[in-house]
Amino acid sequence: MIRKIIKIDKKKCNGCGICADACHEGAIGMVEGKAELLRDDYCDGLGDCLPACPAGAISFEEREAAAYDEAAVKERMAAKKAAAAPRPAESQLSQWPVQIKLAPVNAPYFDNAKLLIAADCTAYAYAAFHSDFIAGRITLVGCPKLDAVDYSEKLTAIITNNNIKDVTVVRMEVPCCGGIEQAVKTALQNSGKMIPWQVVTISIGGQILA
Structure with missing residues (x-):
């Protein structure tokens, strides 16, 4: 389908990564120090990343692109959030049972x-x-x-x-x-x-x- 989607000029990109942070859908990533549109179907075409770019390296274009996949974006962002969540520390318990009433006298x-x-x-x-x-x-x-x-x-x-x-x-x-x-x-x-x-x-x- 033909739709509006972002375009990144890698010659202008200074590698600051601000656009990747501004993209709520995770469509932009940093590849070899430059911003890159990772997947067309992750870009909603709203351009939250445009005003974030200090180098003016991002613009809109209309071209053949996969439709925006909102469900896939939500699933990806949920997985990213889960991966970033603090993991519970490992148990330090070294013996069982722990209840005083159940513990052996000698062990x-x-x-x-x-x-x-x-x-x-x-x-x-x-x-x-x-x-x-x-x-x-x-x-x-x-x-x-x-x-x-x-x-x-x-x-x-x-x-x-x-x-x-x-x-x-x-x-x-x-x-x-x-x-x-x-x-x-x-x-x-x-x-x-x-x-x-x-x-x-x-x-x-x-x-x-x-």
Whole structure:
């Protein structure tokens, strides 16, 4: 079909790439440092790229060209957007199970382990939970309010029967999370071991408070 479509003068093109950015359909690309119309059916002929060109290298012409394929353009741009979207980080979890109630008392992964004991909600509230807390640690999670159980006996057994290097407790700022912190304190005391430990508190807004 004969229709209006853009024309790029490569002699005038200075390779700035502004036109490629201005083309919402992705019809223009940079090839060997020069702007180029990649496909006729991606050009809608509206010329959003014309005023963007500082070198005056783009103009309109009427010629035989494939019809503008709006569906193909939308599919291409959706794929481009998906490819540019941030990809989720890889899981840093190194063992299973993670629930305190289900965890074994003895397991090879506890040997010389840095132990993370976390309230269930913390992984949802704190976006970088895997990279900042799980990485390099053996992870145990629980919610004393929902489980309606005192974890101290199970944690005492784990700490007593294994060579734990240190313990990190991650809890939410809400009062019910005090149960998991207290359970760890009790377990450490009952084990009779002097193990370095720390408590990190996460706000309901996902920020580290302490």
